[in-house]
Structures are given as C-alpha cells and as structure tokens.
Amino acid sequence: MISLELIYVLAGLYLARIAWLSARDPANPRRLPTALFWALMALSFLIGDRLPAAWMGGVVIALAALAGLGGVRAGRVEPSPVGQPEAEAQRLGHRLFLPALVIPLVTVGVVLFGAGIGWGDWRLFGAQQITQIGLGTSCLLALFAAAWLTRTPVLAALGHSRGLVDAIGWAALLPLLLATLGSVFAAAGVGEAVAQLMREWIPVENRFVVVLAYALGMAAFTMIMGNAFAAFPVITAGVGLPLLVHGHGADAASMAAIGMLSGYCGTLMTPMAANFNLVPAALLELKDPYAVIRVQIPTALGVLAANIVLMYLLIFRNAG
Incomplete structure (x- = not known):
C-alpha cells in the first residue's frame, strides 16, 4: 500500500543523498554545514515522528541556525555539455511539459478515484491524507516519466537535481514551516487577540471598515x-467570523473565498513567500533577488482593491 509514511521515507532518502553529495563536494566552501542541514532534513522525514518533541525542536533550531549563519551554500554540479540542453529542447519540443503535467493529473486522479482502487479489503492508496499521498505518488511518476522522455538514468536525474535544490537552498523549508504556523497561531489565541485589537481601534459597527480590516488584514498577515x-x-x-459573520450577518462562504484571494495578494508582495518569489529569481539567476516581487506589486494592489469592493458588494446580499 502506498501510504504517507512511504512518501516520507522516499523524501528522506532523497534528502540523505543530497546531504551525501554535498559532503563530498570540495567546490562548496561550506560543504559540511550544508551537508548537515540536508542530513537533519532527511532525519526529520525518516524518523521525525518517532523522536521526542524536544529533540525535533532542537532539529528545527539547528536548521534555522545553519541557514541564518550562512551555512547553506550551493555546490558544484557537473554541467551538461555545451549546447546539449538546447539541442535536447529542440528535439523534444513541447513534450518537455508532459512530466510536469503528470503531477496535477495524477494527484487529482488519486484524490477522486484512489480510495476505490484495490482488491477486496486491500487498497492501493492509504485512506488518510490521500491528497498528500497523491501528490507524492505523482511526483515519483513524473520523475520516471522525465527520465524515460529524456533517456536519462533515474539516479543521474536525482544527482542533477541537486543543482536545483542548491539554488533553492534553505528556502525549501519555508513551505513546510509556514504550513503549520497558522494552526499554531490559532491554537495560541492570536485570533482572539486580533479581534480584541480590532474592537478597540476600528468602528466595528461600520460594515465597510470591517471589510477593509478583514481584507487588508489577510493581505498583511500573509x-x-x-x-x-x-x-x-x-x-x-x-x-471574519466574530465581526462580519456574527456581527453584520455576512455570508461566510463568499467572505472566506474573497478573503483567501485577498491573502494571495499579500503572497505576491512578500519575500516570506520564498517558493513563489525568491526561488524563481534564483533559478533565473536575476541580479535583483526581489525583481519578481517588484513586478507583481502593482497587480497585487489592484486585485486587492477589487477584492475589497467585491466583498463589500457581495457578502451582505442576504443580510438584514
């Protein structure tokens, strides 16, 4: 059975290989700290759920220290022969996009139909967290599809992927950490503290002001x-819930949908969304690491303004 634990093990083994390659790279001036960083990441995936919470906390602190002190640096990956990438791109044409399309198509297929694939009581995919299982499975299939399409051995493809991992660097951690941060903040009572501040600083009886606070708050907090x-x-x-839904009778579904879109506007304007904004600049080798953000800011502000207007016009349609 393909379970989330199996996906974690495969990811951990891949990161362990990255750590090993980094440790053996004499061209990297920080090869040992870089290798330690990826080794700790591999450890987290492989046995993190079996380690005491305090130990995993120490691992997180060590990862932050290694990244913050400049210990994670890019190494040297054996370059392709001159002209080979261009020649291969000409030969394959638009077929190069097929492995990338495998990821969304297989993920959606597993989510929609994966629970029914099996024989008797045995199921191919685990029932828990099937979206993550589908995503991990699709990435693995995309790897094999890319290797088959380009006639490259799978292990060689994994080795060359180290260049991409090095280009992303410590920013690869941000999606993992940020995914858990919202639930941690909510459990810590940050939402109640925000509500209290809003009641003290804005006229909560004014619908437009509360809509403005919600949309801008989503963008700013994002x-x-x-x-x-x-x-x-x-x-x-x-x-949203205490002031708009309960206070002014707003429709929760439309408020939440437009609120999320307002949050995405904040994503376009922050280096904290490194996987969206800093990684593309690094992969394209732009001189300005914030070039992507600078280009996106006008669009983000325009869409945010439109979201505020739409929210005010739509979410109170059924309110008294």
Missing part, C-alpha cells in the same frame, strides 16, 4: 507569514 493558508485561520477567527 505578507508576515508568507502563506495565505497560515494567515486565514488567524484573521478569519479574529475578524
């Missing part, structure tokens, strides 16, 4: 957290 999914439970619990 900029701080780097992830709209992390900001959503905090701002919705603090402003």
